Amino acid sequence: MAVAELSTSYTKTATRYHSSQLSLSSASSRFSHHFRRSFRPTPRTRNATISCSVTSDQVQAQIPVEAESPKGKTCYGVFCVTYDLKAEEETKSWEKLVNIAVSGAAGMISNHLLFKLASGEVFGPNQPIALKLLGSERSIQALEGVAMELEDSLFPLLREVSIGINPYEVFQDAEWALLIGAKPRGPGMERADLLDINGQIYAEQGKALNAVASHNVKVIVVGNPCNTNALICMKNAPNIPAKNFHALTRLDENRAKCQLALKAGVFYDQVSNMTIWGNHSTTQVPDFLNARISGLPVQEVIKDHKWLEEEFTEMVQKRGGVLIQKWGRSSAASTAVSIVDAIKSLITPTPEGDWFSSGVYTNGNPYGIVENIVFSMPCRSKGDGDYELVKDVIFDDYLLNRIKKTEAELLAEKRCVAHLTGEGIAYCDLPEDTMLPGEM
Amino acid sequence: MAVAELSTSYTKTATRYHSSQLSLSSASSRFSHHFRRSFRPTPRTRNATISCSVTSDQVQAQIPVEAESPKGKTCYGVFCVTYDLKAEEETKSWEKLVNIAVSGAAGMISNHLLFKLASGEVFGPNQPIALKLLGSERSIQALEGVAMELEDSLFPLLREVSIGINPYEVFQDAEWALLIGAKPRGPGMERADLLDINGQIYAEQGKALNAVASHNVKVIVVGNPCNTNALICMKNAPNIPAKNFHALTRLDENRAKCQLALKAGVFYDQVSNMTIWGNHSTTQVPDFLNARISGLPVQEVIKDHKWLEEEFTEMVQKRGGVLIQKWGRSSAASTAVSIVDAIKSLITPTPEGDWFSSGVYTNGNPYGIVENIVFSMPCRSKGDGDYELVKDVIFDDYLLNRIKKTEAELLAEKRCVAHLTGEGIAYCDLPEDTMLPGEM
Numbered sequence: 092m093a094v095a096e097l098s099t100s101y102t103k104t105a106t107r108y109h110s111s112q113l114s115l116s117s118a119s120s121r122f123s124h125h126f127r128r129s130f131r132p133t134p135r136t137r138n139a140t141i142s143c144s145v146t147s148d149q150v151q152a153q154i155p156v157e158a159e160s161p162k163g164k165t166c167y168g169v170f171c172v173t174y175d176l177k178a179e180e181e182t183k184s185w186e187k188l189v190n191i192a193v194s195g196a197a198g199m200i201s202n203h204l205l206f207k208l209a210s211g212e213v214f215g216p217n218q219p220i221a222l223k224l225l226g227s228e229r230s231i232q233a234l235e236g237v238a239m240e241l242e243d244s245l246f247p248l249l250r251e252v253s254i255g256i257n258p259y260e261v262f263q264d265a266e267w268a269l270l271i272g273a274k275p276r277g278p279g280m281e282r283a284d285l286l287d288i289n290g291q292i293y294a295e296q297g298k299a300l301n302a303v304a305s306h307n308v309k310v311i312v313v314g315n316p317c318n319t320n321a322l323i324c325m326k327n328a329p330n331i332p333a334k335n336f337h338a339l340t341r342l343d344e345n346r347a348k349c350q351l352a353l354k355a356g357v358f359y360d361q362v363s364n365m366t367i368w369g370n371h372s373t374t375q376v377p378d379f380l381n382a383r384i385s386g387l388p389v390q391e392v393i394k395d396h397k398w399l400e401e402e403f404t405e406m407v408q409k410r411g412g413v414l415i416q417k418w419g420r421s422s423a424a425s426t427a428v429s430i431v432d433a434i435k436s437l438i439t440p441t442p443e444g445d446w447f448s449s450g451v452y453t454n455g456n457p458y459g460i461v462e463n464i465v466f467s468m469p470c471r472s473k474g475d476g477d478y479e480l481v482k483d484v485i486f487d488d489y490l491l492n493r494i495k496k497t498e499a500e501l502l503a504e505k506r507c508v509a510h511l512t513g514e515g516i517a518y519c520d521l522p523e524d525t526m527l528p529g530e531m
Numbered sequence: 532m533a534v535a536e537l538s539t540s541y542t543k544t545a546t547r548y549h550s551s552q553l554s555l556s557s558a559s560s561r562f563s564h565h566f567r568r569s570f571r572p573t574p575r576t577r578n579a580t581i582s583c584s585v586t587s588d589q590v591q592a593q594i595p596v597e598a599e600s601p602k603g604k605t606c607y608g609v610f611c612v613t614y615d616l617k618a619e620e621e622t623k624s625w626e627k628l629v630n631i632a633v634s635g636a637a638g639m640i641s642n643h644l645l646f647k648l649a650s651g652e653v654f655g656p657n658q659p660i661a662l663k664l665l666g667s668e669r670s671i672q673a674l675e676g677v678a679m680e681l682e683d684s685l686f687p688l689l690r691e692v693s694i695g696i697n698p699y700e701v702f703q704d705a706e707w708a709l710l711i712g713a714k715p716r717g718p719g720m721e722r723a724d725l726l727d728i729n730g731q732i733y734a735e736q737g738k739a740l741n742a743v744a745s746h747n748v749k750v751i752v753v754g755n756p757c758n759t760n761a762l763i764c765m766k767n768a769p770n771i772p773a774k775n776f777h778a779l780t781r782l783d784e785n786r787a788k789c790q791l792a793l794k795a796g797v798f799y800d801q802v803s804n805m806t807i808w809g810n811h812s813t814t815q816v817p818d819f820l821n822a823r824i825s826g827l828p829v830q831e832v833i834k835d836h837k838w839l840e841e842e843f844t845e846m847v848q849k850r851g852g853v854l855i856q857k858w859g860r861s862s863a864a865s866t867a868v869s870i871v872d873a874i875k876s877l878i879t880p881t882p883e884g885d886w887f888s889s890g891v892y893t894n895g896n897p898y899g900i901v902e903n904i905v906f907s908m909p910c911r912s913k914g915d916g917d918y919e920l921v922k923d924v925i926f927d928d929y930l931l932n933r934i935k936k937t938e939a940e941l942l943a944e945k946r947c948v949a950h951l952t953g954e955g956i957a958y959c960d961l962p963e964d965t966m967l968p969g970e971m
Contacts, residue, residue: 169789172798197858203643206864212652236858240865242789243782243850245799245872342683349609349682358612359685410683418637418676424646425680432685 165260167238170252176219188219188250190305192265194296195272195314196224196254197233199420203427204269209241209249213431214438221251225261225272258299265304269430270296270324273314282526283507283519286316290511293320297327306330309476311337311433313426315530317371318450318465319504325452325465326512334477338450340367340375340467341436342422342429343407347377350406351384355392361385366469366484367448369497370504372525375467376493377407381484400489411529421529440474446481447471457482460494464501500525605700607678610692616659628659628690630745632705634736635712635754636664636694637673639860643867644709649681649689653871654878661691665701665712698739705744709870710736710764713754722966723947723959726756730951733760737767746770749916751777751873753866755970757811758890758905759944765892765905766952774917778890780807780815780907781876782862782869783847787817790846791824795832801825806909806924807888809937810944812965815907816933817847821924840929851969861969880914886921887911897922900934904941940965 176182191208193201201224207213208220222241226234234254241252255261262268273289276282293312300308308331312321321338325331344367352359364383368376379399384392393399414422436447450467453460457480460466469481486494500521505512507519616622631648633641641664647653648660662681666674674694681692695701702708713729716722733752740748748771752761761778765771784807792799804823808816819839824832833839854862876887890907893900897920900906909921926934940961945952947959 169793169799172792172796174798202864203646206643206868207650210647210652210868212650232857233859236854239850239854239857240862242793242799243786243862243865244868245785245788246868247800250798345685346683348685352612353609353682356612358614358690359609359682360687410679414676414679417672417679419673420676422680422683424642425683428646428650428684428686 165253165255167235167242167252167254169242170238170250176250182219184217186218188221189214189266190221190223190264191267191269192223192225192262192304194225194258194268194270197226197230197237198271199423200271200313200426200430202237203424204271204430205237205241206244207427207431209244209246211246211248213434214248216248219248219250220246222249222253223261223263223265224252224254225258226254226256227272228256231256258296259303262296262299263303265300265308267434268296268300268304268308268310269313269434270310270320271313271430273320276526282316282521282524286319286504286507286519286521287511287517289314289316289320290323290508293324294327294511297324300324301328301330304331307332307335307476309335309337309437311339311430312450313339313430315371315526316504318369318467318501319508321450321465322505323508323511326514333452333454336452336465337433338371338465338467339426339430339433340371340448340450341433342426343367343371343375343377343467344448345425345429345432346410347382347403347407350403350410351379351382351389351393354395354398354403355384355389357384357392363445364469365448366446367467368490368494369467370501370525371450371467371527372497372500373408373527374493374497374500374525375404375408375527376490376497377404378484378490379403380487380490381469409528411527413529415529436470437472437476437478438474439472441471445471449478451478451480456480458484458486458494461498461502464498464505466498466501605693605695607675607682607692607694609682610678610690616690622659624657626658628661629654629706630661630663630704631707631709632663632665632702632744634665634698634708634710637666637670637677638711639863640711640753640866640870642677643864644711644870645677645681646684647867647871649684649686651686651688653874654688656688659688659690660686662689662693663701663703663705664692664694665698666694666696667712668696671696698736699743702736702739703743705740705748707874708736708740708744708748708750709753709874710750710760711753711870713760716966722756722961722964726759726944726947726959726961727951727957729754729756729760730763730948733764734767734951737764740764741768741770744771747772747775747916749775749777749877751779751870752890753779753870755811755966756944758809758907758941759948761890761905762892762945763948763951766954773892773894776892776905777873778811778905778907779866779870779873780811780888780890781873782866783807783811783815783817783907784888785865785869785872786850787822787843787847790843790850791819791822791829791833794835794838794843795824795829797824797832803885804909805888806886807907808930808934809907810941810965811890811907811967812937812940813848813967814933814937814940814965815844815848815967816930816937817844818924818930819843820927820930821909849968851967853969855969876910877912877916877918878914879912881911885911889918891918891920896920898924898926898934901938901942904938904945906938906941 176185195201224234238252238254276285314320317338321336325333325336344365348362348365349359351362362384364381366378366381368378379389382389411422446469448467449470450465453464453466454462470478471481472478503521507517509515510517616625635641664674678692678694716725754760757778761776765773765776784805788802788805789799791802802824804821806818806821808818819829822829851862886909888907889910890905893904893906894902910918911921912918943961947957949955950957
């Protein structure tokens with residue numbers, strides 16, 4: 092397909108989505124050869140709605156209440172109250188507040204995730220939490236509803252909640268950015284369209300993170316296509332270490348462990364060393380060569396090699412689709428659990444001999460995977476928020492061939508979004524639809 | 532209204548709902564004077580669907596896998612695996628498995644609650660969990676979806692999941708029964724109709740608990756109208772201590788604490804001793820006379836007495852309605868949090884000087900509230916699953932008058948369901964609609 096043809100199709104896409112559905116507009120820079128790394132744009136969206144159910148005439152304060160703090164933070168309701176945690180007996184031993192930004196905060200995955208973050212289940216009982224919730228103009232009312240439910244939950248550790256639609260405000264000082272928000276694929280929309288429309292959202296959010304977040308912010312991208320969204324986000328945030336960007340493949344890992352356990356007739360806690368290689372798409376590679384069951388190589392326990400090669404991957408991938416059929420909704424709860432798992436894997440030391448999967452930057456990888464893409468690989472962490480790639484994995488021809496295929500797909504996706512990563516003119520030749528069943 | 536007229540209207544309701552929407556049928560005994568306490572009916576619903584994604588030809592078991600254990604338990608997927616927790620290093624110090632039955636398990640409240648129960652957030656890190664999920668014929672597919680998501684979440688503590696539509700099977704050996712399932716009120720349906728239709732569900736479930744659950748099962752009723760449903764359930768389960776039945780008013784308590792905090796300009800953790808008196812309806816009484824803010828009586832902190840008497844209660848009650856307006860859905864997440872709070876309040880010692888609210892049986896209460904109803908009152912627990920009513924509360928005329936009103940409503944509701952509690956002929960004269968906004 093010629094570049095000229097492609098440009099036409101892109102322009103059509105742009106017309107279709109940018110003017111009517113997206114409040115972010117950046118069509119002007121989409122085909123630019125020059126990526127403006129140092130450019131920090133004025134926020135283009137309207138100012139975030141500041142909603143605070145404490146109004147000055149309602150308050151008879153023992154303690155000062157502010158709807159807007161000196162730093163320009165927005166806040167919601169009871170979370171506008173200020174106080175000194177160090178002054179109270181029960182809270183004086185607590186850690187410093189951690190700032191967690193969540194996009195797509197009015198959606199169903201977030202509706203599970205936010206309450207897990209707020210309850211202390213993720214960061215532990217001594218870690219107070221600030222939630223910074225990013226929505227869209229369309230979802231801002233729903234976001235207020237979410238904030239109200241967080242108020243009514245009386246979580247002792249949840250000390251700040253702010254809501255808004257401007258990432259340059261909401262991402263301020265974020266130490267974690269859990270980027271869930273993405274446009275779902277509409278009828279007749281091709282994967283290339285989705286890459287473009289969501290890529291623009293992630294380019295904008297990358298710029299915002301670069302400008303206002305903590306310089307060591309950890310970013311977990313959930314919105315699809317998540318590997319390429321993570322790459323775009325990273326490329327638009329040059330001041331943040333590239334290593335800090337993750338694409339979520341943990342739900343795939345969890346599902347793969349469960350399917351191996353089911354096949355082997357063991358409980359899922361017996362399955363370890365499960366790698367998902369590559370893209371969060373149907374080209375992903377759940378690795379049964381390196382995985383272990385009760386400490387043994389999978390193939391010593393599951394002798395049905397045909398099942399492993401021909402059915403296992405499909406079992407993992409079709410899970411989301413089967414779930415939608417049965418439950419009528421996508422798998423929000425288990426996705427939220429897998430985001431929690433992904434965070435916990437970075438803040439607690441990985442058990443000896445084990446590892447976890449995450450879609451991370453390939454530069455410097457020891458596997459010979461092409462550099463400069465975001466690829467799911469096996470990681471270990473000391474629990475400090477950082478990770479290293481696992482060296483002692485083995486490959487056979489079957490595994491290598493499949494890794495090559497998912498690598499090729501990610502390179503093709505990358506060419507599709509070159510206008511968003513500062514790498515020139517986009518050229519899109521995605522061969523087939525590789526969206527996972529049940530995902531949007 | 533004459534009894535004869537009422538009977539006609541009931542029959543119509545019965546025709547409308549029992550044949551088409553409800554699989555439970557018990558119209559024959561509905562106006563009987565004689566309540567058959569010792570009668571243990573044969574389960575009327577069809578046998579529970581046994582779904583297990585392990586089929587015999589798939590399994591290459593190291594460890595035996597059973598889809599149905601000798602005791603006739605059903606199980607789901609990976610939770611059909613059997614093993615010896617005492618044999619493994621990491622699990623040998625764990626407590627004995629706790630059996631938790633949940634009705635309405637395919638609904639949105641459960642979708643939050645089940646993952647909290649399974650994660651260890653409620654019962655702690657050494658307490659393995661068995662979830663026994665009750666759905667309806669209509670929801671059994673969705674229930675399989677829920678079980679699949681629980682599988683994919685790999686919760687180490689979640690060791691058994693069974694699903695079914697027959698309470699006589701699902702409630703087997705339950706030590707906790709969290710009864711969330713209820714019919715929502717359809718268009719044109721009066722509160723009396725709702726009392727009858729849901730009362731029949733709760734009568735059936737009470738009989739099932741009586742027959743097959745642990746004799747000391749703790750029952751928390753969430754489905755509306757929850758106080759009267761809890762009473763019906765209790766009256767149909769004479770072998771279970773009446774004290775063990777709770778109607779959930781914890782979300783009301785939490786919302787009341789939050790509104791006082793907002794008004795006082797303090798964080799919600801400063802509000803204590805919050806009682807909800809009476810019915811989970813618009814006649815409920817959030818008690819600002821006994822509540823405290825930073826240890827002080829509320830009225831020493833909030834001087835706006837008019838607000839307390841005229842607006843506070845409304846603020847608490849309209850919360851659910853406002854939330855539906857904003858968020859478009861009912862408050863499933865915060866309801867699930869409040870169920871967790873209710874359970875935790877019974878399994879952990881109540882902090883000194885504080886209490887919590889629960890709708891419990893009034894027999895022997897020290898407040899002069901009429902006996903033989905389920906009424907929300909202040910409770911304290913030693914953390915053993917049991918509770919005692921708090922003695923040192925004060926009353927004034929305002930509080931007493933409002934308690935009288937909610938008491939009168941509960942007595943009227945009780946007369947409406949006399950055919951379900953074994954107390955004779957139902958006589959229904961509910962004066963007005965007292966459903967809380969945003970609830971069904």
